[in-house]
Amino acid sequence: MKSYNLLLIKIIQNIKPSVVSFVCISVLILMFPVFNVNAQTIDSKHFRLEKLAEGVYAAIHINGGYAICNAGIINLGEKTLIFDPFITPEAALDLRSAAETLFDNPITFVVNSHFHNDHIRGSQVFVPGTSIISTTTTREYISKNEPETIAAEKEYAPKRLAQLKAELHAEKDSVQRIKLIGWVGYFGALATSNSELKTQVPDITFEDKLILYGEERTAELIEFRKGHTESDLILYLPKEKIVFMGDLLFIDHHPWIGDGYPENLITTLNNIQLMDAGTFIPGHGNVGSKNDIVTMIDYIETIKLTARNLLNDGKSTKDINELQIPETYEDWFLSNFYKMNVKFMYESLKEKD
Numbered sequence: 559m560k561s562y563n564l565l566l567i568k569i570i571q572n573i574k575p576s577v578v579s580f581v582c583i584s585v586l587i588l589m590f591p592v593f594n595v596n597a598q599t600i601d602s603k604h605f606r607l608e609k610l611a612e613g614v615y616a617a618i619h620i621n622g623g624y625a626i627c628n629a630g631i632i633n634l635g636e637k638t639l640i641f642d643p644f645i646t647p648e649a650a651l652d653l654r655s656a657a658e659t660l661f662d663n664p665i666t667f668v669v670n671s672h673f674h675n676d677h678i679r680g681s682q683v684f685v686p687g688t689s690i691i692s693t694t695t696t697r698e699y700i701s702k703n704e705p706e707t708i709a710a711e712k713e714y715a716p717k718r719l720a721q722l723k724a725e726l727h728a729e730k731d732s733v734q735r736i737k738l739i740g741w742v743g744y745f746g747a748l749a750t751s752n753s754e755l756k757t758q759v760p761d762i763t764f765e766d767k768l769i770l771y772g773e774e775r776t777a778e779l780i781e782f783r784k785g786h787t788e789s790d791l792i793l794y795l796p797k798e799k800i801v802f803m804g805d806l807l808f809i810d811h812h813p814w815i816g817d818g819y820p821e822n823l824i825t826t827l828n829n830i831q832l833m834d835a836g837t838f839i840p841g842h843g844n845v846g847s848k849n850d851i852v853t854m855i856d857y858i859e860t861i862k863l864t865a866r867n868l869l870n871d872g873k874s875t876k877d878i879n880e881l882q883i884p885e886t887y888e889d890w891f892l893s894n895f896y897k898m899n900v901k902f903m904y905e906s907l908k909e910k911d
């Protein structure tokens with residue numbers, strides 16, 4: 559309740575800060591017989607909240623916003639956990655305020671599912687006061703890669719943003735425009751946040767499995783090596799049968815396999831399919847089910863078959879440029895990953911032959 563009252567006070571102050579008196583606030587609070595804050599009361603241009611169970615929310619990225627990946631807000635009881643705090647401090651601040659509005663708890667843990675920029679950069683707005691958790695390997699990658707990645711983005715992100723804005727301006731096709739808006743959002747996020755970014759290295763790490771016990775629920779963090787990256791983790795809520803997948807799952811988006819191990823990723827996805835769970839939150843896309851894991855496995859198999867056929871026919875990587883995206887995946891976001899994925903698979907199969 560305290561947070562809800564604070565939110566209401568904030569709203570009132572925004573309306574007319576100078577004339578709001580304590581009496582006025584109290585009357586208004588009494589007039590609002592709403593005791594449960596629902597997801598619709600917390601707006602952000604970067605994400606929309608989706609309630610998955612009592613105390614469990616997914617924050618789903620809005621195309622063109624500065625969240626880029628999906629996040630989770632989980633009430634463990636006396637403490638709140640945030641999963642994957644987005645790509646920018648700006649979007650993470652909205653996430654933090656949503657978490658504080660929903661639950662009257664301190665935000666005790668922020669979890670980074672893997673080292674990619676879109677899943678980790680919001681961590682810095684929670685520090686000090688919150689522990690950042692990742693696998694040991696992911697911590698090493700963040701520590702090693704982030705400083706040079708941030709420095710490189712300072713150079714290329716504004717240039718790429720300008721090109722994409724020009725492309726968007728010229729594009730007439732509505733489907734292409736939606737896809738371009740997504741990329742303008744991504745490079746806009748990189749360009750606008752760059753000067754305030756610092757490398758926020760996790761301060762709690764684990765290997766294999768870490769269980770966080772709360773009064774309300776238990777959250778299991780489970781590591782899978784050599785999947786989407788060298789090390790990825792999922793967050794499993796056994797009571798609610800919900801899994802936050804990080805980038806081990808993309809839904810209606812081409813996954814990025816270029817930093818990973820596609821063959822082993824298929825094994826991992828098959829293992830996750832056997833878990834006692836029904837709701838799966840991807841790193842990118844809408845909340846899904848086990849069927850979406852099957853679709854992701856099919857996608858990787860398709861990429862593999864395409865690459866294998868190219869090799870068998872004696873084709874070179876240049877021929878990949880001529881490929882058309884298969885109809886099943888035509889409307890998916892991040893479509894420029896398709897050829898890059900085939901190329902990555904082609905090179906890795908070639909190396910093995």
Ligand SMILES: [Zn+2]
Nearest residue numbers: 672674786805
């Ligand atoms: Zn990723």
